[in-house]
Amino acid sequence: MNIIIFNGDGLKPTEFNTWRTKNVEIEITKALTET
Amino acid sequence: MKKIKCDESIVLTLSEYVDDNRDIFVSSILEELGIPFVGSGSEAVCNALLKEKAKAFFIKDEILTPEFFIVSSDEDINKGFPEYPVVLKPRGSGCSEGVSIAHNRDQFEKIVKDLLAKFKQPAMVEEYVGGKNCREYTVGVLNNDGNRVTTFAEIIIPDTNGVKLLDEKVKNNPETDKISEVNDSLIKEKLKSIALKTMQSINGKDVGRVDIRYDGSNFYVLEINLFPGLGDDSYLRRTLNFNDIGFNKLINMIVYGAILRYKMKPTQKMAAISAYTQKKIHKLSEGILIDHSMLLTYEKTEFIKEEVRWKKLRLVY
Numbered sequence: 152m153n154i155i156i157f158n159g160d161g162l163k164p165t166e167f168n169t170w171r172t173k174n175v176e177i178e179i180t181k182a183l184t185e186t
Numbered sequence: 187m188k189k190i191k192c193d194e195s196i197v198l199t200l201s202e203y204v205d206d207n208r209d210i211f212v213s214s215i216l217e218e219l220g221i222p223f224v225g226s227g228s229e230a231v232c233n234a235l236l237k238e239k240a241k242a243f244f245i246k247d248e249i250l251t252p253e254f255f256i257v258s259s260d261e262d263i264n265k266g267f268p269e270y271p272v273v274l275k276p277r278g279s280g281c282s283e284g285v286s287i288a289h290n291r292d293q294f295e296k297i298v299k300d301l302l303a304k305f306k307q308p309a310m311v312e313e314y315v316g317g318k319n320c321r322e323y324t325v326g327v328l329n330n331d332g333n334r335v336t337t338f339a340e341i342i343i344p345d346t347n348g349v350k351l352l353d354e355k356v357k358n359n360p361e362t363d364k365i366s367e368v369n370d371s372l373i374k375e376k377l378k379s380i381a382l383k384t385m386q387s388i389n390g391k392d393v394g395r396v397d398i399r400y401d402g403s404n405f406y407v408l409e410i411n412l413f414p415g416l417g418d419d420s421y422l423r424r425t426l427n428f429n430d431i432g433f434n435k436l437i438n439m440i441v442y443g444a445i446l447r448y449k450m451k452p453t454q455k456m457a458a459i460s461a462y463t464q465k466k467i468h469k470l471s472e473g474i475l476i477d478h479s480m481l482l483t484y485e486k487t488e489f490i491k492e493e494v495r496w497k498k499l500r501l502v503y
Contacts, residue, residue, distance in 0.1 A: 153195040154441060157212065170200040175416050179198070182437035 154183055196444055197223040202231070202413045224444040226412040230389040234412045236278050237310045240388060244407055247387040249380065251407045252313040252399070257298050271349060273312045274298065276305040280411060285353040287314065319402035320350055323368065324421045325381035326414070327394045328436065329443025334385070336378045337425035339365040365421065367428040376405060384410050392443045395422050 156179065170179065199212045214228035226234075233239045237254075244251045256277060257263065274297050276284045284301055288294035294311075301309040326337035342364040343350040356362045368374055381396040384407050395414035399406045414422045416436075426436055 155195050155197045157197050157199040157201065170413070170416050172417060174418070176200055178433055179200070179416070179437050182434040183198075183441065 156180060156183070195222070196441070196448065196450065197221055198441060199223060199225070222444070222448045222450070224392055224441055226391045226394070227389070230391070231412050234388050234390065234394075234410050235280070237275070237409060238277065240410060243387045244384065247383065249384055249387060249407050250404055252315050254310055254312040256308050257302070257311055258308040259302070260299065263295055263298055270294070271314045271316075273314050273351065274301060275310050275312070276301055277308045277310050279305060279307075281415075282352055282354050282357045284309075285351065287349060287351050287353075289349075314349070315399040315401050315406050316349060317401040319400075321400045322350070322352060322408075323373075323377055323398045323400065324365075324425065325377050325396045325398060326422045326425045327381050327385045327390070327396065328431075328439045329392055329446070334382055335439070336381055337422070337429040337431065338368040338374055338377055339421065339425040339428060340368050341365050341421070363419075365424055373400075380405055380407060388412070391447060393422075393440045 156176070170176070197216055199216070201212050204210045204212055204215060211228040211231055213223060213225065213231060216223045217228060225231075233243060238256050241251050241254060243249075252273075255262075270291075271287050271289045272294065274284075274286045274288060274294075275282075284305055286297045286301070288297050298309055298311075322341045322343055324339050324341055328335045328337070341352060343352050343356060344362050368377070377398060380398060381394075384390075384396045385394050388410055390410065390412050393412070393414065395411045397408040397410075399408055414420060416423055416433075423433065423436070426432070431439075
C-alpha cells in the first residue's frame with residue numbers, strides 16, 4: 152500500500168484553491184511519513 | 187527492490203486543476219486512468235464549484251438554501267429580486283472572491299456589471315439571509331474509520347449597518363477574521379445533520395466543508411467546498427482546534443477514509459512517495475522502485491486532457 156503524493160510538478164497548474172502551497176505540501180508529506 | 191504499480195497505490199493530489207485554464211480537474215484524469223485517489227470525483231467537485239448546480243442538488247434533496255438566480259449578461263439585470271439587500275458573487279469562484287451586497291437597484295446594476303467584467307463568468311444573485319440573530323457556521327466533514335466526523339466553528343462577522351457579510355475584506359483582515367467554538371449541543375446536532383446530508387447530496391468523498399447560515403429560525407446551506415484549504419489560516423484547520431484533532435490526524439483520517447472506500451488494505455507503515463521528484467522518491471521510499479509508466483507524466487496528461495474534454499467532464503464557466 153503506497154500513497155502517491157501528486158504535487159502537480161510538470162503540469163503547471165494554478166495554485167488557486169489547492170493543497171499545493173509549499174507549507175501544506177511539506178506538512179502533508181510529514182503527516183503521512185510520520186504515521 | 188520492490189516495484190510499485192498503481193493498483194497497489196492511492197494518489198493524494200495536491201492540485202485541483204491540471205492547468206491554468208482551470209477547466210480540467212486532476213481527479214478526472216485519474217478517473218480516466220482508473221487510478222484510486224483521495225477525495226471527491228471530478229463530477230462532484232464540478233457540481234460543488236458551480237454554485238447553481240450545487241443548489242439544484244440541495245433543492246432536490248430538500249436542503250434549505252437561499253433563493254437565487256444567475257446573471258450572464260447586462261440584459262439579465264431585469265430579473266432582479268423584489269427585495270433588497272441581495273448578495274452577489276461569481277458563479278464559480280471560492281474564498282469569498284467578489285462577494286458583494288446590493289441594497290438597491292443602482293448598486294445591484296453596478297455590482298453585476300463589475301463582476302461580469304472582472305471574473306469573466308456569470309454572477310449568482312442570492313437572497314440575503316439576515317435578521318438580528320443571524321449567524322454563520324462552517325462545518326468540516328471528515329472520515330474516521332469509515333464513519334463521518336464533523337467539526338464546527340461559528341464565523342464571527344462584523345455587523346455593518348445591520349448587515350453581516352463574509353466578503354474578502356472581512357476574511358483577509360486579521361482584525362475581522364474571527365471564529366469561535368460552537369458550544370450549543372442542539373445547534374451542533376442540527377449543523378451535523380445538515381452538513382452530512384449536503385455532503386451526501388453532492389456525492390462528496392473523504393473531506394469537505396459546508397458553509398451554513400442561520401437566520402434565527404432556519405439553517406440555510408450557502409455552499410460546499412470539496413477541496414477546502416488546509417493552510418494554517420483555513421477554516422477547516424481552525425475548526426480542528428475546537429475538536430482536538432491535529433493536522434497529522436486530519437490527513438490520516440482523509441487518506442484512511444479513501445483507502446477504506448476503495449476496500450484497500452493499509453499497511454501499518456504506509457510509504458509516502460512523490461510522483462515527480464526523483465530525489466524525494468529515493469528519500470521517502472527506500473527500496474521502492476516506481477513504475478513510471480503507470481504514473482501521470484506530462485505527455486500522458488496532455489493526451490488524456492483532450493479525451494476528457496471530449497467527454498465533457500470539464501468545467502464550463
